[in-house]
Amino acid sequence: MDIEQSRQEFARLQKKITSINHVLDLLFFDAETAAPASAARNRISTLEVINDDLFNLKFGEKTTELVEHLREHESELSIEERRSLNLLKREEERTKRVSKEEYIAYQNLLASAQEAWHRANEESDYEYFRPYLERIFETARGFASNAGFEANAYDYCLEFHEPGSTTKMYDVVFDGVKREIVPMLREIMKRPPVDDSCLKGDYSVAKQEELAKYLMEILGLDMTKVGLSTSEHPFTKRMGSHFDERITTRYSRKDFTFSLYTILFGCGYALTEMGQGDEVAYTLADGSASFGIMEAQTRLYENAFGRSKPFIKYIYPKLKQLFPTSIRDSSPEDLYLAVNKVSAGPIRMGSDELTNNIHVLIRYEMEKALMNKDLSFKELPDAWAEKYKECLGVEVKDHAHGVLQDMLWADAAIGYFPTAVLGNVYSALILKRMVEDINPEECIIKGDFASINNWNREHVWKHIGLYDSPTVMEKFVGVSSIDINPYAQYLRYKYSEIYKI
Numbered sequence: 001m002d003i004e005q006s007r008q009e010f011a012r013l014q015k016k017i018t019s020i021n022h023v024l025d026l027l028f029f030d031a032e033t034a035a036p037a038s039a040a041r042n043r044i045s046t047l048e049v050i051n052d053d054l055f056n057l058k059f060g061e062k063t064t065e066l067v068e069h070l071r072e073h074e075s076e077l078s079i080e081e082r083r084s085l086n087l088l089k090r091e092e093e094r095t096k097r098v099s100k101e102e103y104i105a106y107q108n109l110l111a112s113a114q115e116a117w118h119r120a121n122e123e124s125d126y127e128y129f130r131p132y133l134e135r136i137f138e139t140a141r142g143f144a145s146n147a148g149f150e151a152n153a154y155d156y157c158l159e160f161h162e163p164g165s166t167t168k169m170y171d172v173v174f175d176g177v178k179r180e181i182v183p184m185l186r187e188i189m190k191r192p193p194v195d196d197s198c199l200k201g202d203y204s205v206a207k208q209e210e211l212a213k214y215l216m217e218i219l220g221l222d223m224t225k226v227g228l229s230t231s232e233h234p235f236t237k238r239m240g241s242h243f244d245e246r247i248t249t250r251y252s253r254k255d256f257t258f259s260l261y262t263i264l265f266g267c268g269y270a271l272t273e274m275g276q277g278d279e280v281a282y283t284l285a286d287g288s289a290s291f292g293i294m295e296a297q298t299r300l301y302e303n304a305f306g307r308s309k310p311f312i313k314y315i316y317p318k319l320k321q322l323f324p325t326s327i328r329d330s331s332p333e334d335l336y337l338a339v340n341k342v343s344a345g346p347i348r349m350g351s352d353e354l355t356n357n358i359h360v361l362i363r364y365e366m367e368k369a370l371m372n373k374d375l376s377f378k379e380l381p382d383a384w385a386e387k388y389k390e391c392l393g394v395e396v397k398d399h400a401h402g403v404l405q406d407m408l409w410a411d412a413a414i415g416y417f418p419t420a421v422l423g424n425v426y427s428a429l430i431l432k433r434m435v436e437d438i439n440p441e442e443c444i445i446k447g448d449f450a451s452i453n454n455w456n457r458e459h460v461w462k463h464i465g466l467y468d469s470p471t472v473m474e475k476f477v478g479v480s481s482i483d484i485n486p487y488a489q490y491l492r493y494k495y496s497e498i499y500k501i
Contacts, residue, residue, distance in 0.1 A: 001069070003070075003073045003076055006066060006069050006070055006073070007070070007077070007081065009066055010066060010070060010081065010084075010085070011283075013057065013063060013066065014084055014282060014283045014284055015282050016057055017054070017057055017058065017284065018240060018241065018282045018283070018284070018286065019240070019282075020050060020053060020054045020057070021054075021240060022239060022240025022241070023050060024047070024050060024054075025237060025238070025239045025240055026239060026240075027043055027046065027047065028237070029229075029237060029239065029246055031043060031111075031114065032231045032232075032233070032235070032248070033229045033230065033231050033248060034229075037115075037118070040111060040112060040114070040115035043111055044108050044111045044112065047107055047108065047111055048104055048107075048108060051103065051104045051107045052100065052104055055100045055103050055104065056100070058088065058091065058092070059092055059095065059100075063088075064092070067085060067088060067089060067092070070085055071085060071089070079466055080279055080280055080283055080285050080465075080466070081283075083284075083285040083465065083466045083467075084283045084284035084285045087284045087285065087289060088284055090163070090289075093147065094143070094147050094156075094160065095143070095146075095147075096146060096147065097146040098143060098146055102139075106139050106412075109132070109135055109136065109139065110136070110410070110411060110412050112132065113129075113132040113133075113135075113136060113410040113411075113412075114407070114410045114411060116128065116129050116132050116410070117129055117132070117404070117407050117409075117410035118232070118407075120399075120404055121400055121404045121405070121407075122400075123400075124398045124399045124400035124401075124404065125399065125404075126381055126399040126403060126404055129404060129410075130377050130378075132410065133377060133409060133410075134377050136409065136410075136412050136414075137370055137371060137377075137414065140153070140156070140157060140371065140412065140414055141153045141371065143156065144156030144157070144371075152166075152167055152372065153371045153372060154167055154367065154368050154371035154372055154414075154415065155167055156415075157367070157371060157414040157415030158170060158415040158418065159415075160415060161290075161291045161292075161413075161415045161416045161418075161419050162290055162291055162292045162415075162418075162419050162422065162468075162469060163289055163290060163468045163469075164468060164469075164470060165292075165418075165422075167368060169482070170364065170418050170422075172482070173418070173421060173422060173425060173482065173484060174361050174364055174365075174418075174421070176484035176485075176488065177357050177358065177361050177421060177484070178361070180484065180485075180488035180491075180492075181354060181357050181358065181488065181491065182358060182361075182391060184354065184488075184491060184492060184495065185342065185344065185354060185355060185358065185392070187499075187501050188342045188354070188495060188499050188501065189342075189344065189393070191499040191500065191501060193341070193343075194337050194338065194340070194341040194342075194498065194499075195334075195337070195338070196337075196338035196341045197338075198327065198328070198330035198334045198335060198338050199255055199256075199257060199335075199338050199339075200254070200255075200326075201254070201256075201323065201325065201326025201327070201328075202253055202254070202325075202326060203251075203252070203253055203254070203255070203256040203323055203326055204253075204323075205251045205253065207322045207323060208251045208256050208259050208322075209228070209251070210322060211256065211259070211260065211263075211318065211319070211322055212228055212249060212259060212260075212263045213228065214315075214318055215260070215263050215264060215267065215315070216228070216247070216263065216267055218315075218447060218449060219264075219267045219271065219301065219449050219453075220271065220449050220450060220453050221245075221267060221270055221271060221274070222274065225243055225244060225245060225274065226245045226246070226247060226270055226274075227244075227245070227246045227247070228246075228247055228248075228249070229246060229247075229248045230248055230249060230250055230251065231248040231249075231250065232250065232407075233349070233406075233407045234248050234249045234250055234262040234265075234266070234349075235248055235266075236248070236265070236266035236269040236270055238273050238286075238287055241281045241282055241286050242273045242274050242276055242280075242281065242286055242287065243274075243281060245269075245270040245273060245274060247263065247266035247267070247269075247270060248262075248266070249262045249263050249266070250262065256319075256323065256326075257338075257339055258350045260306075261302050261306060261307075261339075261350070262350075264301050264302040264305075264306040265298045265299075265301070265302040266298075267301050268297045268298035268299070268300060268301030268302060269294060269297065269298050271297070271301070271453060271456070271461070272288070272293075272294060272297040272298075272456070272460065272461050272464060273287060273288070273294075273461075273464075274461075275453070275456065275457045275460075275461025275462060276461060276462055276464060276465050277462050277465075280465045280466070285465040285466060286465055287464075287465060288464035288465060289465075289468060290464070290468045290469035290472075291416060291419035291423075292419045292422040292423050292426055292469040293423075293426060293460065293464055293469040293472055293473070294419075294423070294464070295419050295420050295422065295423020295424070295426070295427075296422075296423040296424075296426035296427040296430055296460075297423075297427075297456065297460065297461075298423065299420075299423050299424050299427040300427045300430065300431065300456075303353045303424075303427075304427060304428075304431055304440075304490075305440065305444060305452070307336075307339055307340050307353060308336075308441065308444065309332070309333075309336050310441050310444040310445045311444050312332050312335050312336045312339065313332040313336075313445070314444055314445065314447055316332045316335065319335070337498060340352070340353065340494070340495075340498055342354050342355060342495065342499075343355070344392040344393055344394050345392075345394055346388060346392075346394050346395075346396050346397070346401045346402065346405075347401060347405055348360070348363075348405065348406065349405070349406075353491070354491055354495065355392060356420070357420075357421050357424060358391050358392055359392075360417050360418065360420045360421045361391065361421070362384070362387045362388065362391060362392075363406070363417040363418075364417060364418045364421075365387065366380065366383065366384060366387070367414055367415065367417065369383070371414065380403055381396075381399060381402060381403045384396065384402050384403045385402060388402070422469075422482070424487055425482060425483070425484050425486075425487045426469070426473065426482075427487070428486040428487035428489075428490045429473065429477065429479045429483065429486055429487075430459075430460065430473075430477055430479075431490075432486050433459070433477050433478055433479065434452075434455055434456075434459075437455060438451055438452070438455055440452055458476075459476045459477055460472060460476065460477065463475075463476050
């Protein structure tokens with residue numbers, strides 16, 4: 001087969017893989033948003049067939065020969081082809097010596113674990129979920145060993161979500177959290193609390209949905225390509241390609257800000273993926289292999305922009321229009337202070353901008369200990385509660401408010417949590433670079449999100465499918481090292497003003 005035929009065959013292979021992934025995405029989305037509670041058995045049966053075909057496509061002898069042939073001719077390939085080729089090779093390296101039966105069994109385990117988590121969370125029954133959790137971590141350790149990560153199995157998980165990352169790298173990041181952010185929280189907790197009574201009210205779900213669509217539109221999402229749904233655990237997901245993005249949220253009648261900020265988080269995610277060039281569609285390069293850069297963009301839109309004075313002032317008239325009784329006589333300044341209130345609590349989802357980092361710190365330390373067998377699963381709930389008391393000063397009243405609150409372990413997203421703090425660090429570095437070219441505050445005051453989006457598109461979005469985070473940061477943002485100081489300075493400047501510290 002000559003190189004041109006090989007390229008055409010590789011394009012057909014990618015189209016098949018992305019099409020199967022589309023089906024898997026739809027099944028996952030349905031499970032989280034609409035599927036009845038007992039539908040998991042039906043879904044697992046379907047997944048078993050689909051994952052059998054997917055494994056053969058990705059790692060079969062014919063594909064291996066094609067990949068090796070193309071790698072011998074990389075100089076003749078486009079940048080999109082080279083990236084897709086390297087991503088497939090990377091995945092093959094991660095799953096080498098894993099049999100098809102083991103691969104499919106693991107996928108079935110995750111489908112069962114997701115259903116088990118929902119029941120365990122609802123009933124606050126850790127012991128019901130513990131066998132699934134143990135098997136997920138045990139399987140991850142086995143995969144790590146097969147891939148050559150015997151010395152530190154957790155690095156295998158970290159590297160999957162942020163290529164090139166290691167425990168050593170994240171230890172430096174989280175030492176910064178302990179050094180800079182934990183003491184900041186303690187200072188704030190000594191100050192009088194921010195009055196957030198202006199947020200208390202009865203907020204119509206229909207009006208909150210109207211607000212969600214308004215936010216998606218003003219931030220510049222193409223609403224013909226973005227869907228909005230609800231789920232217990234809000235998420236944003238690409239469905240097969242960046243031409244179809246789905247954002248989910250959860251509405252609270254008592255507090256509209258939970259849905260507001262999960263929507264802004266989702267907007268950052270969807271904007272970033274949709275900002276890629278269409279030439280990557282239906283290739284393995286469609287989407288980012290690095291979660292850190294994705295988290296950076298979500299944190300920009302959710303926090304740096306969404307919790308800023310200009311943004312609150314800009315959306316204030318819409319809030320008054322939608323919630324005239326609940327918002328009452330509050331001012332934009334009142335709302336700004338309220339949405340930036342620091343409140344140490346047991347729940348990560350919906351936590352404030354500062355303590356969210358500490359929630360993630362705790363999960364990082366738990367994951368590292370579990371993967372390296374320094375902590376048993378029987379001991380996990382007590383260790384979790386102890387860390388919450390030590391770092392956040394809060395009591396964990398039950399498992400649903402403790403170790404069972406996050407679904408991500410049921411989805412085998414071990415190593416994902418740390419990317420949230422890495423994303424915060426990256427977001428401050430990106431913002432620092434952005435203000436050299438444009439004035440984001442002035443843009444927001446004018447409702448000019450197009451200028452912000454255009455800057456992000458040129459410096460970040462159109463590169464995320466083709467490069468890992470460090471390369472995007474160095475080559476297109478101009479940052480060559482991870483430095484937590486700009487992020488810590490951003491937090492200290494903001495909260496020093498709010499809490500007079």
